[in-house]
Amino acid sequence: MDKLLTVDGLTFQPFITNEEIQKQVKRVAGEIREDLKGRVPLFVCVLNGAFMFAADLIREAAINDAHINFVRYSSYEGTASTGKVKELMGLNEDIEGKDVVIIEDIVDTGLTASMMVADLRKRNPRSIRFATLLHKPASSKTGFKPDYVAFEIEPKFIIGYGLDLDGKVRNLKDIYVIKED
Numbered sequence: 001m002d003k004l005l006t007v008d009g010l011t012f013q014p015f016i017t018n019e020e021i022q023k024q025v026k027r028v029a030g031e032i033r034e035d036l037k038g039r040v041p042l043f044v045c046v047l048n049g050a051f052m053f054a055a056d057l058i059r060e061a062a063i064n065d066a067h068i069n070f071v072r073y074s075s076y077e078g079t080a081s082t083g084k085v086k087e088l089m090g091l092n093e094d095i096e097g098k099d100v101v102i103i104e105d106i107v108d109t110g111l112t113a114s115m116m117v118a119d120l121r122k123r124n125p126r127s128i129r130f131a132t133l134l135h136k137p138a139s140s141k142t143g144f145k146p147d148y149v150a151f152e153i154e155p156k157f158i159i160g161y162g163l164d165l166d167g168k169v170r171n172l173k174d175i176y177v178i179k180e181d
């Protein structure tokens with residue numbers, strides 16, 4: 001198979017092309033626009049992994065009055081979740097009465113997502129919605145269900161389009177999956 005990629009001794013194969021990503025970004029952006037008709041959302045991009053998805057999704061949603069902010073959590077080391085979620089950068093904005101749309105790269109165990117939502121809920125927003133590029137329902141340890149999912153996938157390790165392997169390869173336009181032989 002062509003276009004195999006080796007990173008830190010691991011082999012990855014092409015999984016989702018940027019063209020397919022953009023198609024689903026368009027669909028999800030349409031759903032968000034429809035659900036939040038007449039409201040002014042606050043988009044909260046979860047760094048670092050969601051930066052590319054958020055940039056495409058927010059532009060596609062084309063809601064000029066929307067605000068955009070950023071948070072940062074960490075749970076992964078290498079290719080596995082540590083099971084512990086650390087807040088590295090919180091939301092420095094009053095969200096009371098606002099319609100918050102969290103934008104995440106991937107929901108794996110669901111620990112980060114459920115912690116984040118519980119945390120933000122305490123600050124009395126009007127609503128919280130959760131959009132994710134990728135969802136691995138089979139890895140769930142929390143039963144967390146995102147409101148918007150671009151792609152539902154098997155529990156395999158993914159890189160590209162913002163997702164990293166130890167900080168590398170976030171730049172890739174397409175999504176790659178680890179090759180198991």
Ligand code: 5GP
Binds near residue numbers: 049075076106113157
């Ligand atoms: P969770 O808390 O749901 O287990 O994990 C969420 C975070 O783990 C994601 O935001 C992402 O940073 C990281 N993560 C989970 N699965 C993958 C994956 O397949 N590839 C990469 N690069 N990161 C992942």
